[in-house]
Amino acid sequence: MKSCGLRLCLLLTLTLTLFDxxxxxxxxxxxxxxxxxxxxxxxxxxxxxxxxxxxxxxxxxxxxxxxxxxxxxxxxxxxxxxxxxxxxxxxxxxxxxxxxxxxxxxxxxxxxxxxxxxxxxxxxxxxxxxxxxxxxxxxxxxxxxxxxxxxxxxxxxxxxxxxxxxxxxxxxxxxxxxxxxxxxxxxxxxxxxxxxxxxxxxxxxxxxxxxxxxxxxxxxxxxxxxxxxxxxxxxxxxxxxxxxxxxxxxxxxxxxxxxxxIGGFHVSPPKPLPKDLKQYMDDASNGVIYFSLGSIFLSKDMTPEIRDIILRVFSKFKQRVVWKWEDDITFSSPSNVRFEKWISQQDILAHPNLKLFITHGGLLSTIEAIYHGVPLLAIPIFAEQFMNAAEIESLGYGLKLYYTDITEENFSHLVNELLNNAR
The missing domain is CATH 3.40.50 (Rossmann fold)
Known part of the structure; x- marks a missing residue:
């Protein structure tokens, strides 16, 4: 009986395996x-x-x-x-x-x-x-x-x-x-x-x-x-x-x-940040600003004039800054700005000390920021990013600034608004 039962069990297993x-x-x-x-x-x-x-x-x-x-x-x-x-x-x-x-x-x-x-x-x-x-x-x-x-x-x-x-x-x-x-x-x-x-x-x-x-x-x-x-x-x-x-x-x-x-399906549970970056953000008592233009548009391609405007503005804030910069640093920068050639974006957005995400307005970045409750400053560059930036501002989860309109006054005003307006 046991032998017969074993054969029956094996046959059933084989049948289910083939069906699968x-x-x-x-x-x-x-x-x-x-x-x-x-x-x-x-x-x-x-x-x-x-x-x-x-x-x-x-x-x-x-x-x-x-x-x-x-x-x-x-x-x-x-x-x-x-x-x-x-x-x-x-x-x-x-x-x-x-x-x-x-x-x-x-x-x-x-x-x-x-x-x-x-x-x-x-x-x-x-x-x-x-x-x-x-x-x-x-x-x-x-x-x-x-x-x-x-x-x-x-x-x-x-x-x-x-x-x-x-x-x-x-x-x-x-x-x-x-x-x-x-x-x-x-x-x-x-x-x-x-x-x-x-x-x-x-x-x-x-x-x-x-x-x-x-x-x-x-x-x-x-x-x-x-x-x-x-x-x-x-x-x-x-x-x-x-x-x-x-x-x-x-x-x-x-x-x-x-x-x-199915928007948001790509968002994954956050993984630990690299030890030194995690420590940098953990120790930021006034919070952190994250700046990235995504995987296609590169911060290193900015003109020196635009780059220096942004750095001067960052130097006036108490927050620390993590900036995705794809090249070696050959210029002077404020002490509160840290450059990284690559960053796991979803993991940094999940950090509790992150206060603001400055982005090109890509849809993936927008969805990830909304998921983690991080306000956005969108600087659109191409394609649908201008529409995304308009929607970010219209629907109230961020503000927009066109790349061609970046001045020290404009950039400083918007960053200050996003950091200090409780909305």
Whole structure:
């Protein structure tokens, strides 16, 4: 009887194991943007999926550290090589119209490079099968041919939350009367002129896309996936859109049922800071100001004039400062300013002595600061950061200062307001 029972137990275990194996999905994900902050979101989402036992193949410019056993990287090595924007801080002066044109041009070139990259070609020419495709929404309509190539549904991940980039894919209504365009400087509480300009810009952006961008994307689709259906048939067939936003950090917007807010999912429990940095912050009886322009824009690219203005202002405050500075220090600085080439941002934002975060206004940084209850001074540089900065000020969890408007008086006034106004 015992032998029979043991056999039955082993058979049941084997059956359940096989059932678990066959219910695991094979997922192909493409996060091609050459931005580490975009990659962080994709990797965070898909790592959790892989740790549940699903098989994830990730196509991106970056490899994952300590990947799960069911994870495979397809690295797009050097695919963005040759793009040279010079000093990226100069983008702060670019108009919304120029941004729209530039991002569309760069987006088409990037996706063409992805489509012709040997690693990508190896995947689409393989005999592999996938149950699901996940793609980041970033000027990449042609990549939706993967859905046809592998006969699999696809999910879109929007790193910037709601925008015309996602609304039109699923027929989501969006009113230009109170939903600002991602490339303009407006919050949701627009004046009559701003509403008119917002509507005009929306028309311009859509006309430019239809007459200049989509023909390029159709060409790439035809070259890469010659048997795929028309681009429109693929584009309007998204099964789900995951939105990097949340009702707690955004004004009310319409949302069709397959648009799901997941903003904040990337926030992790804080880890201990390096011993010397922790001691520096622990001993700051008047608190600490943290300054970082993110992973793309570099503080070291500031002009000496702007840098010195900021340092003079910091020298007047009692608070200590931690500044993410990516190069060796070759200039004099106040005794209350500490420079770090790299900082674990979520860990420093979680420190109880942190009183203010000066940021470029990226959405990840904004979400992390809100989560930890740290007020923001946003200095937007490019893309949707101007809209984020306007919303930060409009919704009351910080203030904004344009990079081109930095003066000792302006900067000092705003820092003082954020440090001393109890709101």
């Amino acid at each position: 194996y066959v219910t695991c999905a094979k997922i192909l994900a493409v996060f091609h943007a050459p931005s580490f902050s975009h990659y962080i979101l994709g990797a965070k989402l898909l790592r959790a999926v892989a740790e549940k036992g699903h098989h994830v193949t990730m196509i991106s410019p970056f490899p994952l550290k300590d990947p799960p056993k069911t994870w495979r990287d397809i690295v797009l090595e050097d695919y963005a090589k040759g793009f040279n924007f010079g000093n990226l801080l100069n983008l702060a002066t670019m108009s919304g119209y120029r941004k729209e044109i530039t991002v569309n041009e760069v987006g088409c070139e990037l996706i063409r490079r992805v489509a012709t990259h040997p690693s990508f070609i190896g995947v689409i020419n393989s005999n592999e099968t996938f149950d699901l495709i996940i793609v980041e929404r970033f000027m990449n309509e042609a990549i939706l041919g993967l859905s046809h190539r592998f006969s699999a549904p696809y999910i879109v991940f929007s790193t910037i939350g709601y925008s015309r980039w996602t609304n039109d894919m699923v027929g989501n209504p969006g009113s230009t009367a109170y939903i600002p365009d991602l490339y303009l400087h407006y919050g949701n509480n627009m004046t009559l002129w701003q509403r008119f300009h917002n509507t005009f810009f929306y028309c311009f952006a859509n006309l430019y896309r239809h007459f200049f961008t989509l023909p390029k994307q159709r060409s790439i689709l035809k070259e890469t996936f010659p048997y795929a259906p028309p681009l429109e048939d693929l584009y309007y067939n998204a099964s789900l859109i995951l939105m990097n936003t949340h009702v707690s950090i955004k004004y009310a917007v319409p949302s069709v049922p397959n648009m799901i807010d």
